[in-house]
Amino acid sequence: MQRRSLISAAAAITAAAVLPAWAQTPPALPVLQVWKDPSCGCCHDWVSHLQADGFQVQVFDTGNAAVRKRLGLPEKFASCHTGLIGGYAIEGHVNAREIRRLLTEKPKAIGLAVPGMPVGSPGMDGAVYGERRDAYDVVLVQPDGTGRVYQHYAGNTAGFKRTATGTEALPTTEGEVRKVDSAAGKITLKHGEIKNLDMPPMTMVFQANDPALLGKVKAGDKVRFTAMQVNGAYTVMSIEPLP
Ligand SMILES: [Cu+2]
Known part of the structure; x- marks a missing residue:
């Protein structure tokens, strides 16, 4: 080990000793594998969201229906891409925050899902959507195939006029x-x-x-x-x- 890295390693240990738990460097994340259609733009934007959060992502442009089925994720939770990390299925536009929480809490589960493609979820958000955010749930898919709300996102649709054609x-x-x-x-x-x-x-x-x-x-x-x-x-x- 070089002197420089020794010093930074020592600094990291010192920092870990004095910082509260939430401020410490999180443990290394497993690689997230993602299956999607090659033409899926919002899938690509979701991958960018995860990379920006520190995830390493390996993308397979082979579609996701077969993988979703193989991982045992019920069709009712289906979305545009399927991921696999640490043995958990990640279906749709799931927030990086909940994936990290899942890997920390390690519940008995098939994985997480954001069914459909709610506007405002990561990869379905930002200026192109006029900053609109619909309410949605990150669902924990349990071993028996049922879902329970893992995290609710409230959205900001109060900021949008309902019209005949939507918002x-x-x-x-x-x-x-x-x-x-x-x-x-x-x-x-x-x-x-x-x-x-x-x-x-x-x-x-x-x-x-x-x-x-x-x-x-x-x-x-x-x-x-x-x-x-x-x-x-x-x-x-x-x-x-x-x-
Ligand atoms: Cu999508």
């Missing part, structure tokens, strides 16, 4: 960040007209629908955002800095 994204508004108050979950925006709120241009304090939104912008940034009323409070549903 429609909120209109975006441009503005400038005046102040970010992360502790209070609030942001002050000098903005243009917000059509869906019948609000003329002004400077106003908004709630952030998700505290993570406030990490994306800082005072002085020009931004594009969506807003609506949530439980009576003017709330920013999405926000992106403008280039």
